[in-house]
Amino acid sequence: MRAQPIAPLFQSHFSSPLGQMLLAANEQGLTGVWFVQGQQHMPDTSGWQTNDKHPTLQTAAQQLAEYFSGERQTFDLPLYPTWGTPFQRNVWQALLRIPYGHTGTYGDIARNIGTSKAVRAVGAAIGQNPHTIVVPCHRVLGANGSLTGFAGGLDRKTFLLAHEAAHA
Template sequence: MPATPIPRIVQSHTTSPLGDVLLAATEQGLAGVWFVHRQEHMPDSRQWTTDEAHPTLRAAAAQLLEYFDGQRQTFDLPLQPAWGTLFQRAVWQALLRIPYGRTSTYGDIARDIGNPKAVRAVGAAIGQNPHSIIVPCHRVVGANGSLTGFAGGLDRKQHLLHHEATHA
C-alpha cells in the first residue's frame, strides 16, 4: 500500500504574549500551531513555503490575537492536521469539547473517546497535538489537578489556564 502523500504546507509566523508562534496550513485548512524554540514536537518546517497572505494563516493569527486580548473563547478555523493516527485525531477532537476556562483529565478524555484504559496513550496523543492553543491541550491536567505535560512548557500552560480563568 503506498504511503499517503503529505499535502503541500505553507507557513507564517506571529507573535503572542508567550513567544513567537509558527502557523502552518494546507489548502484544506490549518495544519498546525506551535510555539517556536520551545515546542518538543514541532515539525521540520525548512521545506515549507512562507506565505504571509494565506487566508487561513491570516485568520489564525488574527484569532490568536483576539484570544490573547480576551476577546475570543473559541476558534473558527478549518483544522486539517497533515499527520496523526485515527486514535490521535479522536483525542484531538475530544480536546475541542473541553469548555473555555475549564479543565479535564487524561482519564476523562480516555472515557470520552470510549477507551477508558488508554490513559497513557491519550497522554501521548495529546503531546503530539499539532494545534497548540486552538485545540486546547493546555486544559488537560493530572487526575489530582496537577499541571502535567505541555509541549510548549508548563509555564505557558499555567499562563493559558490563568488567562482563561480570568476571561471566562
C-alpha cells in the same frame, strides 16, 4: 510527528505574549500551530513556503490575537489534520469539547473516547497535538488536578489556564 505531508504547506509566524508561534496551513485548512522556542515535537519545515498572505494563516493569526486579548473564547478555523494516527486524531477531537475556562483530566478524555484504560496513550496523543491552543491541550490536568505535561512548557500552560480563568 509522523512523516511530512505530501501537499504543499505554507507557514507564517505570529508574535504571542508567550513568544513566537509558527502557523502552518495547506489549501484545505490550518495544519498546525506551535511555539517556536521550547516546543516539543516540531515538524521539519524545510520544504514549507512562507506566505503571510495565506487566508487561513491570516485568519488564524487574527483569532489568536483576539484570544490573547481576551476577546475570543472559541476558534472558528478549518482544521486539517495532516499528522496523527486515527487514535491521536480522536483524542484531539475530544480536546475540542473542553470548554474555555474549564479543565479535564487525561482519564476524562480516555473515557470520552471509549478507552478508559488507555490513559497513558491519551497523554501521549495529547503531547503530539499539532494545533497548540486552538485544540486546547493546555486544559488537560492530571487526575489530582496537578499541572502535567504540555509540549509548549508548563510555564505557558500555567499562563493559558490563568488567562482563560480571568476572561471566562
